[in-house]
Amino acid sequence: MTPQRERRGAELVAKYPEARSALVPFLQYCQAEDGYVTDQAIADAAELVGITPAEVESTASFYSLLFRHPIGKHVIQVCRTLGCMLGGADELREHIRTRLGVENLETTADGAITYEEVECLAACDRAPVLQHNLEFVYNVTPEKFDSLLETWRRESPAAALPAE
Amino acid sequence: MPIEPVLTKGFGSLDLTDLAVYRSVGGFAALTKALREMTPDGVVAEVMASNLRGRGGAGFPTGKKWSFLPKDGRPRYLVCNSDEAEAGTFKDRMLLENSPFNLIEGLVISAYAVNAKRVFIYIRGEFLAGYRIFQKALAQAYDAGLVGADILGSGYSVEIVPHRGAGAYICGEETAQLNSLEGKRGEPRLKPPFPANAGLYGMPTVVNNVETLMYVPHIIERGAKWFASIGAEKSPGPKVISVSGHVMRPGNYEVPLGIPMRELVMELAGGLRPGRRVKAIQPGGGSSAAIFEEDLDVACDFDSLAAKGTMLGSGAVTVMDDTACMVRCALTINRFFETESCGQCTPCREGGQWVHRMVARLEAGEGSESDLKILTTINRTITGTNLCVLGDSIMPFLSSVYKHFPEEFHDHVRLAGCPLHARSESAA
Numbered sequence: 294m295t296p297q298r299e300r301r302g303a304e305l306v307a308k309y310p311e312a313r314s315a316l317v318p319f320l321q322y323c324q325a326e327d328g329y330v331t332d333q334a335i336a337d338a339a340e341l342v343g344i345t346p347a348e349v350e351s352t353a354s355f356y357s358l359l360f361r362h363p364i365g366k367h368v369i370q371v372c373r374t375l376g377c378m379l380g381g382a383d384e385l386r387e388h389i390r391t392r393l394g395v396e397n398l399e400t401t402a403d404g405a406i407t408y409e410e411v412e413c414l415a416a417c418d419r420a421p422v423l424q425h426n427l428e429f430v431y432n433v434t435p436e437k438f439d440s441l442l443e444t445w446r447r448e449s450p451a452a453a454l455p456a457e
Numbered sequence: 458m459p460i461e462p463v464l465t466k467g468f469g470s471l472d473l474t475d476l477a478v479y480r481s482v483g484g485f486a487a488l489t490k491a492l493r494e495m496t497p498d499g500v501v502a503e504v505m506a507s508n509l510r511g512r513g514g515a516g517f518p519t520g521k522k523w524s525f526l527p528k529d530g531r532p533r534y535l536v537c538n539s540d541e542a543e544a545g546t547f548k549d550r551m552l553l554e555n556s557p558f559n560l561i562e563g564l565v566i567s568a569y570a571v572n573a574k575r576v577f578i579y580i581r582g583e584f585l586a587g588y589r590i591f592q593k594a595l596a597q598a599y600d601a602g603l604v605g606a607d608i609l610g611s612g613y614s615v616e617i618v619p620h621r622g623a624g625a626y627i628c629g630e631e632t633a634q635l636n637s638l639e640g641k642r643g644e645p646r647l648k649p650p651f652p653a654n655a656g657l658y659g660m661p662t663v664v665n666n667v668e669t670l671m672y673v674p675h676i677i678e679r680g681a682k683w684f685a686s687i688g689a690e691k692s693p694g695p696k697v698i699s700v701s702g703h704v705m706r707p708g709n710y711e712v713p714l715g716i717p718m719r720e721l722v723m724e725l726a727g728g729l730r731p732g733r734r735v736k737a738i739q740p741g742g743g744s745s746a747a748i749f750e751e752d753l754d755v756a757c758d759f760d761s762l763a764a765k766g767t768m769l770g771s772g773a774v775t776v777m778d779d780t781a782c783m784v785r786c787a788l789t790i791n792r793f794f795e796t797e798s799c800g801q802c803t804p805c806r807e808g809g810q811w812v813h814r815m816v817a818r819l820e821a822g823e824g825s826e827s828d829l830k831i832l833t834t835i836n837r838t839i840t841g842t843n844l845c846v847l848g849d850s851i852m853p854f855l856s857s858v859y860k861h862f863p864e865e866f867h868d869h870v871r872l873a874g875c876p877l878h879a880r881s882e883s884a885a
Contacts, residue, residue, distance in 0.1 A: 308618050310532075310575070310658055313640035317623050342640060355642040355799075357624030358582045370583075374544045375743065375775055375789045376701040383785075412626060412793050413743070414583055415547040417701035417775070418708045427585040455585060456621075457592075 294337045298323070302341040312342040316352060318456070320359055325452040329360045357411070358454060365400050365407040367445050368453045369393075371423040371433075374413040380420030381434075386410060388435040392442070405446070407453070426453050460687060463695050464671050465711045468555050474590055476597045479558040485603060487674035491566045492611035495677070500570035504673060506681035508693050513538055513629075513666030514742070514771040516692070516759040519673075523571050525653035526661045534657045535568045536638065536664045537578040539587070540622055540629040544743025544793055545773030548697040548709050549667040553580070553587040556671070557594035561617065563670035565604060566677060568615045571663050575616050579634050582622040591619055626797035630845050631664040633799065644799045645845035666771075668697055689715030692758035696772055700726040703733065703778035714769075715761070719753040722776055733778040737858055741770025743790050744850030746857035767853070782877045783858040783865050788813075788820045794851045805848030808839040812851055819866065822874035829866055832859060 294302070301322055305315035316338055323334035330353055339346040353359045371389060373382055393401050393408055400407045416422040419431035423438075425445060430437075462468070466482070473479050491500055505520025526533060537560070541549035553560060560578075568576050580588045595617055598604045606614045620638060622628050628637045632646035635657050656662020672694060676684045685693045692714040698721065701707040705727030712721060718740065722728070729735065737747040740757065746767040748755060755765055762769045777786055795813040800806045812835060818824040836852045843849070859866050868876040 311639065314620075314638055316640035317637070318621065321621065321623060352640065352642050355625060355644075356582070356622075359623050373789065374793050375739070375786055376545055378785065378789045379702045379775070379777065379781060412796055413542060413544040413546075415541050415550045415581070417545055417547055417699065417773075420701065420707075424583060427583060429586070457589070 294340060298326075298337060302337070306341065313344065316342050316344075316349065317356065317359075320349075320353055321454070321456040324359060324454055325456040328366075328453070329363050360407075360454075363400075363404070364453060365405045366450055366453055367406045367426060367448075368409065369406060369423060369425055370409045370411045370414070372412070372414045372416075372421060373410045374417075376413065376417030377421040380417075380432075382421040385421050385433055385435060385438065389438060392435075392439065426450055427455065460695055460711070460713050462711045463675050464552060464556065464559060464668065464697060465709070468551075473556045473558065474554075474594060476558060476594070476601060479556075483678070484558055485562055487678040488562050488565055488603065489609060491569060491677050492609050492613055497570050497572055500566060500677065503681050504570065504676055507676045507684040508681075508691075509669065509672055509676060509684065510692055510694075510759060511666055512668035512672075512696060512772065514543065514744075514768075516769065519665060519669055522653070522665070523567075523663055525651070526571055526663065527654060529661075532575075532660050533571055533573045534660055534662045535564065535571055535573040535576045536631075536634065536657060536662060537564055537576065537667060537670055538629060538631065538634060538664055539578055539580045539584070539667045540634060541581055541584075541667070541771070542626040542629050542797075543771045543773055544790065545699060545701055545739060545775040546742055546771040547699045547701075548772060550581075550584055550587055551709050552667055552671060552697065553584065554590050557591045558598065559671050559674065560591070560667060561594060561598050561604060563673045564617055565608065565615055566673050567663075567665065567670050569613055570673075573615065573663070575618065577638055577657070578617065578619050579628070579638060580619060580621050582624045585621075588619060588621050595619065625799075626793075627799045627845075627847060630847065633845070634664065635662065642799070644801050645847075647844055688713035689756060689758040689761070691760050692769075698757065698772040698774055700774045700776070702774075702776035703729055703781065704776050705730065712757070714758040715756045717753070718748070718755050718757055718774070721757060721774065722753070726774075726776075729776070729778050733780065735776065736779045736781055737777045737783065737786070737861070739773070739775040739777075739854060741768040742773040742775075743793055744768075744846070744853065745770050746853035747861070749861055767857070780877070782820075782875050783862050784816065784820045784869050784875065787855045787858060788816045790854045791816045791851065794847065798847060802843035802848060804839045804842040805851065808835065808848070809851045811835070812839070812855065816855065819869045820875070822869065822872070824870050826867075826870055829859075829870065832856075832866075 628643040633643040637643035652662040791813040
């Protein structure tokens with residue numbers, strides 16, 4: 294473990310009565326640094342909280358915001374549940390898939406953008422909605438998506454899925 | 458019957474994320490009152506007398522929940538459930554982002570009432586903005602001596618620890634949330650033991666929803682009688698209800714419980730688009746059975762909706778007008794539950810998947826009459842056969858709309874596609 298990672302791990306562990314509670318926050322921290330949850334992060338987490346790497350794997354695999362493989366600098370998560378569907382999410386998803394040339398949970402050929410269809414994001418009053426790197430975008434139309442995409446492509450965010 | 462807003466007062470005009478602003482409208486007066494003038498048991502008694510019922514979905518009386526904690530000297534924990542993810546619900550996110558100090562005040566008073574020394578707030582992973590707003594407010598509250606050691610010189614100390622989730626609807630279920638807080642997979646636990654006896658780290662634990670805890674300071678400040686005098690007798694008080702779908706003014710509305718659905722949907726939320734009619738409404742999130750146009754006079758409270766065979770749930774009203782295909786609506790709900798099943802119990806994991814696949818076939822025009830037959834019988838093998846209520850949430854919407862609009866389902870088989878979409882396409 295790098296000294297910096299060790300320091301952050303100790304800070305997280307100190308927040309809880311039992312070390313294991315720091316597991317997911319620590320993996321979120323590692324993911325923000327490395328772009329995804331690497332094998333090294335699994336090993337570091339196991340060491341930090343005192344469980345086996347297999348237990349860390351099992352826990353990490355439960356959570357949809359932890360990725361065990363490389364993802365894009367941009368993660369676009371589009372809601373597909375009832376409220377958004379009534380607001381046009383089915384058509385929006387089709388537009389985005391075509392536009393990016395990907396299916397659900399795929400990354401664009403250049404590695405820049407990961408696309409995911411997700412369940413209710415708790416913003417149904419401004420449907421359809423998506424999150425770009427966990428920031429909400431409301432009332433998304435195909436046109437609005439296209440212009441946002443241009444903007445996003447010009448940016449280089451520090452982390453697709455920030456921990457803090 | 459509109460009421461003066463309680464939690465949402467000042468939203469849109471005041472920046473309540475600023476401690477000075479929150480204080481200028483009376484914020485933290487209730488905390489001072491509770492810590493200086495009331496005993497912890499006195500706070501519990503006041504909340505019990507108000508008959509505040511949990512705003513997270515179950516509607517369980519909050520004071521009663523608190524009173525279940527055994528007095529055996531073990532450390533106690535208060536957990537605030539801010540993992541809002543029920544389809545159609547968006548009130549806690551708004552409350553968290555707009556009024557973090559009201560929540561902090563509620564957390565400290567409630568922790569004092571149950572004598573917890575540590576509070577965890579479990580914030581949905583997708584709510585990064587809300588998490589940041591809460592963190593910032595919490596730091597200010599610590600600096601002002603409103604959280605931490607010896608609060609307001611009372612001798613009472615409590616720490617608040619924000620914890621971000623990492624994506625999983627099921628972690629809104631209280632025992633799954635405790636497992637998740639312990640750094641495990643967010644799988645629900647077998648009950649009993651209940652969290653009151655063996656919760657977080659095996660210790661006595663209370664889990665309350667964001668909105669529930671935010672009403673606590675107002676009850677302390679204005680009294681149980683004031684709260685109990687608002688709304689329905691057995692479901693008193695105001696409640697924030699999220700209205701979305703085919704209405705003109707979707708949004709959050711803080712209303713007295715017991716408000717007629719017609720008033721909420723047709724007046725407050727602006728009614729439907731011109732010329733459209735109500736086809737179906739989910740009154741309590743994705744888990745709830747639908748009600749229909751003839752049910753619009755039902756009162757929106759825990760008991761009245763239960764009497765209709767559905768529920769108020771978390772207070773999420775999704776309106777579908779007569780352009781909505783019921784099979785497609787059901788598809789979104791059944792896809793949701795297939796995706797979000799934690800996989801522990803076979804009827805939920807496998808049943809949820811089978812139901813979703815059948816509905817997807819029907820929607821695509823590839824379903825058969827035998828699929829429809831299975832839909833009428835599968836309920837008894839899925840519902841009531843799982844550790845938690847996620848499994849019980851798979852069938853209510855689907856069963857209710859199939860029962861009410863059977864022809865629409867049969868037409869999908871007969872026409873090998875959606876009759877509504879075919880009609881709108883030929884009209885266009």
